[in-house]
Amino acid sequence: MFSGSMVALVTPMREDGSLDGECLRKLVDFHVQNGTSAIIAVGTTGESSTLNVDEHTDVIRQVVEHAAGRLPVIAGTGANSTEEAIELSHRAKKLGVDAVLLVTPYYNRPTQEGLYLHFKTIAEAVDIPQILYNVPSRTACDLLPETVARLAKIGNIIGIKEATGDVRRVKLIRDLCDDNFELYTGEDANVVDFILAGGRGVISVTANVAPAQVSQMCAAALKGDVDTARAINDKLSLLHQRLFAESNPIPVKWALHQMGLIPPGIRLPMTVLSEQFHQPVREALVTAGLLNP
Numbered sequence: 001m002f003s004g005s006m007v008a009l010v011t012p013m014r015e016d017g018s019l020d021g022e023c024l025r026k027l028v029d030f031h032v033q034n035g036t037s038a039i040i041a042v043g044t045t046g047e048s049s050t051l052n053v054d055e056h057t058d059v060i061r062q063v064v065e066h067a068a069g070r071l072p073v074i075a076g077t078g079a080n081s082t083e084e085a086i087e088l089s090h091r092a093k094k095l096g097v098d099a100v101l102l103v104t105p106y107y108n109r110p111t112q113e114g115l116y117l118h119f120k121t122i123a124e125a126v127d128i129p130q131i132l133y134n135v136p137s138r139t140a141c142d143l144l145p146e147t148v149a150r151l152a153k154i155g156n157i158i159g160i161k162e163a164t165g166d167v168r169r170v171k172l173i174r175d176l177c178d179d180n181f182e183l184y185t186g187e188d189a190n191v192v193d194f195i196l197a198g199g200r201g202v203i204s205v206t207a208n209v210a211p212a213q214v215s216q217m218c219a220a221a222l223k224g225d226v227d228t229a230r231a232i233n234d235k236l237s238l239l240h241q242r243l244f245a246e247s248n249p250i251p252v253k254w255a256l257h258q259m260g261l262i263p264p265g266i267r268l269p270m271t272v273l274s275e276q277f278h279q280p281v282r283e284a285l286v287t288a289g290l291l292n293p
Contacts, residue, residue, distance in 0.1 A: 001099065001129060001158055002072060002182065003200040003222065004037035005215040007207040008045035010249050010256060011059055013265030019055060023262045025066045030261065032070045035215035036207060039063055040101055043076035044138065045205055045249045050267040057091045064096050078103030078133060082118050089126040099129035101161060101203070106139035112147045123154045130156055135163040135186060145169065149176035161186045161203045170197040188214075188240040192229045195221035205243055206236060209255050210288055235288055242284040245277040255281055259290060 009031075012023035031039055041063040042048045042056050051059065060075045067073050075092035077100040079085040089100045104110075105118055123130055132151060134143040142164070151157050162169050163186025170183055185194035188206040195201065195218065207214040213232055220229035243251045247270065254273035256262045258281075266272060273281065285291040 002038050002074070002184075004202075004218040005035070005207050005211065006038040006040060006074070006184065006201060006203045007031055007036050007211060007214075008040045008043045008186075008203050008205055009063070010208055010253055010262065011042065011046040011051065012262040013047075013267065014263050015265050017265055017267045019059065020263055020265070021062055024059065024062055027261065028063055028066045031207075031211050032067070034211035036071060036211045037201065037215065037218075038072040038074055038098070039067065040074045040076060040203055041097075043101055043133075043203070044103070044135070045208070045252065046076060047249065047267055047270065048076050048078075050270070053088070053091075056088065057095070060092055060097060061095050072098040074099045074101050074131065076101045076103070078105075080105040080108050082121055085118075085122050086125045089122060089128065089130075093126055093128045097128070099131055099158070100126070101131045101133050103133040103135065104139045104141050104143050106141075109140050112144055115141065115143055116147050116150055119151050119157065120154060123151075123157050127156060129158045131158060131182075131184070132160040133163070133186070134160060137163070145172040145176055148173050152177040152181040158182060159184060159200070162199075163187055165190060167193045167197050170194060170199050174198050188243070189237070191217060192221050192226075192233050195229075196224075196226065205248055205252050206240055208252050209243075209259060209285065209290055210236060210239065213288065238284040239288045239290075242277070242281050245280060246273060251277065251281050254278070255285055255290075258282065258285065 012020040075097040077088035136142040159182030183199045191202045217232040
């Protein structure tokens with residue numbers, strides 16, 4: 001259903017931490033104009049953990065309404081409570097999203113059976129396409145390929161955002177699942193290798209600041225144009241690295257502010273990028289051709 005460069009969109013905030021709807025709408029236009037394939041609203045990069053339920057819902061509503069069918073919208077609706085994830089997914093469906101993205105329950109450290117039952121329960125409760133999201137570095141649990149294969153048999157579970165950083169997972173999951181089960185990387189640094197191994201695209205942090213380049217890179221990789229894909233990736237490689245100089249989305253929000261696209265706001269416990277990383281992130285933006293030297 002989805003492929004190519006899909007942006008894990010930041011949630012613009014003013015300096016006092018209040019949501020900036022005008023900038024949010026401008027970001028949607030920015031991605032439409034630069035070839036992004038889909039927007040993920042209120043995922044990890046969108047600071048879902050610090051938005052209350054009403055704010056979470058309102059950001060999804062604004063993105064869906066302003067996108068107006070120009071590109072698909074996927075809502076981050078995962079939670080470490082199964083009931084909360086169902087509630088958020090119901091809300092997102094009513095708002096007209098094309099799919100939901102469901103992170104593995106964080107902090108709880110469920111068993112593989114617990115993970116299976118969590119996602120199965122949500123899928124049965126909300127009739128909408130659902131994408132699993134595995135990011136052990138943030139959640140303290142790993143959705144193993146064998147469990148993914150069980151979940152892939154459920155009709156509305158259509159794919160997984162695999163953010164372990166291990167490209168070998170593509171083959172492991174591909175071998176266990178039907179061909180129509182889609183794999184997306186959550187690691188910007190391995191996009192080209194991930195797609196060449198059988199993935200369908202990326203849910204990207206880098207695409208926030210370099211949407212045209214990430215889109216072109218994914219398109220080239222999906223066509224098998226390895227030289228073009230790697231050449232674009234080489235120009236972005238420093239950016240992939242330095243956008244994680246501190247915890248996401250701290251560096252990418254600072255970078256977008258430097259580009260004049262959003263205010264500097266971010267919510268505690270996240271803080272504005274430490275001064276020691278200003279020059280390294282700026283250097284990466286310049287190297288990628290996104291800021292003047």
